[in-house]
Amino acid sequence: MGATIVGCGKALPKLKVSNDDLSQIVDTSDEWIVKRTGIHERRIAVEESSTDLAVTAAAAALGLQGVEGVECVSWRFEGASAAPVDPASIDLVVCMTISSDSVIPSQAGMVKMRLGLENAVAFDLNAACTGCVYGLSVAESMMRASAADSGAHNALRRVLVVAAERLSRLTDWTDRATCVLFGDGAGAVLLDWNEECPGIRSSFMKNTDDPEGFLALGNVLAAGEFPFGENAYELPEGMNGFVQMRGREVFKFATSAMREAIEAVLERAGMRADEVDCFVPHQANERIISHVARKMGLPLELFQISIGGCGNTSASSALMALCDAYASGKIAAGDKVVLAGFGGGLTSGAVLFEA
Numbered sequence: 103m104g105a106t107i108v109g110c111g112k113a114l115p116k117l118k119v120s121n122d123d124l125s126q127i128v129d130t131s132d133e134w135i136v137k138r139t140g141i142h143e144r145r146i147a148v149e150e151s152s153t154d155l156a157v158t159a160a161a162a163a164l165g166l167q168g169v170e171g172v173e174c175v176s177w178r179f180e181g182a183s184a185a186p187v188d189p190a191s192i193d194l195v196v197c198m199t200i201s202s203d204s205v206i207p208s209q210a211g212m213v214k215m216r217l218g219l220e221n222a223v224a225f226d227l228n229a230a231c232t233g234c235v236y237g238l239s240v241a242e243s244m245m246r247a248s249a250a251d252s253g254a255h256n257a258l259r260r261v262l263v264v265a266a267e268r269l270s271r272l273t274d275w276t277d278r279a280t281c282v283l284f285g286d287g288a289g290a291v292l293l294d295w296n297e298e299c300p301g302i303r304s305s306f307m308k309n310t311d312d313p314e315g316f317l318a319l320g321n322v323l324a325a326g327e328f329p330f331g332e333n334a335y336e337l338p339e340g341m342n343g344f345v346q347m348r349g350r351e352v353f354k355f356a357t358s359a360m361r362e363a364i365e366a367v368l369e370r371a372g373m374r375a376d377e378v379d380c381f382v383p384h385q386a387n388e389r390i391i392s393h394v395a396r397k398m399g400l401p402l403e404l405f406q407i408s409i410g411g412c413g414n415t416s417a418s419s420a421l422m423a424l425c426d427a428y429a430s431g432k433i434a435a436g437d438k439v440v441l442a443g444f445g446g447g448l449t450s451g452a453v454l455f456e457a
């Protein structure tokens with residue numbers, strides 16, 4: 103028995119921004135971006151809010167209608183024509199984001215309200231780009247605890263795990279080292295507690311201190327003028343309320359952290375890497391993915407690569423890639439799948455599940 107994925111959704115904003123478009127804004131080129139990252143274009147949310155993206159991805163996972171005009175991909179275990187999931191049957195919504203439209207209500211609360219998930223408890227979770235791993239792991243733990251407690255008031259049998267990012271609002275569009283990397287988008291997964299299927303079999307989460315700020319996003323609201331004396335917090339020098347990154351250092355962290363996380367979930371499930379049918383990594387850089395595959399002696403074809411058309415969408419990235427893998431038939435029923443991530447915090451982790 104376990105928390106089993108029965109639906110996936112992905113949502114993309116309308117505006118496509120190519121590498122050539124970016125070379126009009128900063129000193130860069132299509133050749134540099136493709137060679138160093140594998141990114142060809144990204145989507146930027148201009149007409150769409152973060153909530154629109156989250157709602158559309160979640161709706162796609164449930165077989166419901168999303169926001170009109172927002173592009174989406176949907177995969178459902180019972181097939182595309184199966185009846186939509188009853189919104190009242192959703193017990194919990196966990197939403198991972200660092201770029202929600204509002205802090206209160208939470209992004210998850212907005213999804214609950216907009217989709218009429220009347221019985222759901224909803225909260226947000228921030229683990230930067232590793233959000234999808236943390237979100238799946240937290241949801242699975244809560245479902246398992248609820249299943250073990252027969253008298254539980256809040257039985258959690260059906261849970262939506264959603265990630266939505268509008269990083270374009272947190273990007274310094276004059277900084278070529280970061281602005282070419284990120285994009286906007288949302289992903290969602292519907293988990294059902296299934297007595298027959300193992301579903302999520304193991305997970306691993308880790309935080310590594312980042313005292314030098316290899317990857318940082320200062321909160322401008324926490325700093326600045328204050329009527330009650332000296333503000334205890336000032337943004338560290340150089341921080342400006344946009345995502346800042348020391349690319350080479352993060353690259354080095356990413357390759358070892360992702361490998362460590364994958365090996366940890368394999369060990370916890372008592373499996374070898376060559377028994378895995380599909381790896382779904384965080385999509386930050388195609389070179390990071392191929393580096394990990396090479397170091398682990400695994401064929402790159404086992405890894406889902408979706409970064410080319412959407413860039414790095416932080417917490418959403420691996421859930422969007424997972425939706426692509428299901429929708430394209432790369433993941434079939436019974437397959438063993440590892441979803442792995444790394445990111446700001448510094449966070450890292452992985453989840454191993456049976457499809």
Ligand code: UT7
Pocket residue numbers: 129130131134135138139231278279282347348349350351352353356386387390414416444445446
């Ligand atoms: O999800 C969050 C986690 N983020 C990541 O995982 C990102 C991890 N890091 C990376 O993916 C890579 O480090 C980057 C793609 C960010 C950069 O690639 P790199 O191969 O590490 O390049 P670099 O930073 O070592 O820079 C190489 C050169 C530098 O010029 P010099 O010093 O060699 O003359 C940069 O100034 O490339 C230059 N450069 C650029 N040139 C054209 C940096 N950004 C650009 C750009 N266009 N956009």
